[in-house]
Amino acid sequence: MIRRLVLTDVRSHADLALTPEPGFVILTGPNGAGKTNVLEAVSLLAPGRGLRRAALSEIARRNGPGGFGVAATLGDATELATGTLAAAPERRVVRFNGAAGAANTLAQWLSVLWLTPAMDRLFVEPASERRRFLDRLTLALSPGHALETTRYEAAMRARNKLLAEPAPDRDWLSALEAQMAQHGAAIAAARSETVATLSERLAQETGGDFPRAHLVLEGWAGDAAALLHALASGRGRDAAAGRTLTGPHRADLAVRHVDKQIPAAQASTGEQKALLLGIVLAHAALVGERRGQPPILLLDEVAAHLDPARRAALFDRLAGHAQVWMTGTEPALFAAIDDRATRIALG
Structure with a gap:
């Protein structure tokens, strides 16, 4: 404190x-x-x-x-x-x-975790906002997550810039993709562990004044070898798109209202706020247990x-x-x- x-x-x-x-x-x-x-x-x-x-x-x-x-x-x-x-x-x-x-x-x-009025629309915002939210949850449980994310994003920016050149250096591309594969797999694993552990804890809660949420990590998931292959085979597609189309930076956090069995985005504004509060409270308790x-x-x-x-x-x-x-x-x-x-x- x-x-x-x-x-x-x-x-x-x-x-x-x-x-x-x-x-x-x-x-x-x-x-x-x-x-x-x-x-x-x-x-x-x-x-x-x-x-x-x-x-x-x-x-x-x-x-x-x-x-x-x-x-x-x-x-x-x-x-x-x-x-x-x-x-x-x-x-x-x-x-x-x-x-x-x-x-x-x-x-x-x-x-440090936070909730602001701007986050009340988290479940209907673009996936990038939910990834940031998930990364903060993950960081509280795995302090090394920030470094993995920073290095992955730096390698991805360098790869995107290199792919925009008329004749990119293939060896340099391979080196950048190896970095992305290493750090990307670590990011995906840490996020998956956070989502699975938090969902399990939320499932154990019964009753109470906050609706229960179920969390699922959607999008790319795999190991370093799978990501390395996807990056190498997707160079042409990524060059045409001007960005990398495969990897943990494309993931999304899907949330459902358990009691009503509907996606969180379809719940009322008040229910969405209550769902978010319930997630944060359960996560805070989990962090206290895990990290002391x-x-x-x-x-x-x-x-x-x-x-x-x-x-x-x-x-x-x-x-x-x-x-x-x-x-x-x-x-x-x-x-x-x-x-x-x-x-x-x-x-």
């Missing part, structure tokens, strides 16, 4: 220091007070581009010096920091206990559109988690949470 969080020139916050306790951390205030900005800062302590997927230069405070910083002290006294310098606004800097490190290795120290370190949960405006009964059920389910950050415009939304919560008013 995070014991101390310091934001410097992050979005609307020139200088903000928070000392959250374990359990619920509730941020309230009017629209524009910077509540989501705080959650975004915490999300940057994990690999990737954070909950808004914003360019680094957009995170730096407008009219500020140009860079930004997010620093956190964890419960075991580990110091994590990330941000940018004014001279290089799109180059991310990461430090562990003062020493320079790589963003992909942040997952070894901290697991439950993830930090960031829930942006999660209570606003839930009825009182489901809101109370959500708080009950979250009560055992190490640290849950939630935002809302009205403190009354969180009245059912006892006094042990850290309550922070912004704006």
Whole structure:
């Protein structure tokens, strides 16, 4: 969990220091007070581009010096920091206990999951959005997943560029495809394990206030040899398309509403939100069991559109988690949470 969080020139916050306790951390205030900005800062302590997927230069405070910083002290006294310098606004800097490190290795120290209002349409969005969601779930269980994904995508970009040349170097193509096969197989295996394990856990849940979901990984699945063969035999097709048409980057996460036996995309808006919440809660419990370190949960405006009964059920389910950050415009939304919560008013 995070014991101390310091934001410097992050979005609307020139200088903000928070000392959250374990359990619920509730941020309230009017629209524009910077509540989501705080959650975004915490999300940057994990690999990737954070909950808004914003360019680094957009995170730096407008009219500020140009860079930004997010620093956190964890419960075991580990110091994590990330941000940018004014001279290089799109180059991310990461430090562990003062020493320079790589963003992909942040997952070894901290697991962070989030839900935002923009994710309410996850099941009807393009497959790429569900892949990102699945990769965050996978990363929390397999910290090395970020590095495998980064290397796969880098090799794929290089292969696509090479295929666009009139006479691409076949040996270089083979080398890039070997890299894609190695990392692609690792990505597929980690995703498959996450989906299978999470589906099994969801199937064991009975009753409750959140509908049960069943998860299936669709699209390409195979080992390194199968992917290598597919890439080598598909060069002409991929060159004509201008992109790689085979591999784990084409996978999709299919979700069904178990009780109604319908695809999640056909459920009502409220049911889709409840399905998503149920998946995240089950996954958080799974991460805690597997890693001995439950993830930090960031829930942006999660209570606003839930009825009182489901809101109370959500708080009950979250009560055992190490640290849950939630935002809302009205403190009354969180009245059912006892006094042990850290309550922070912004704006």
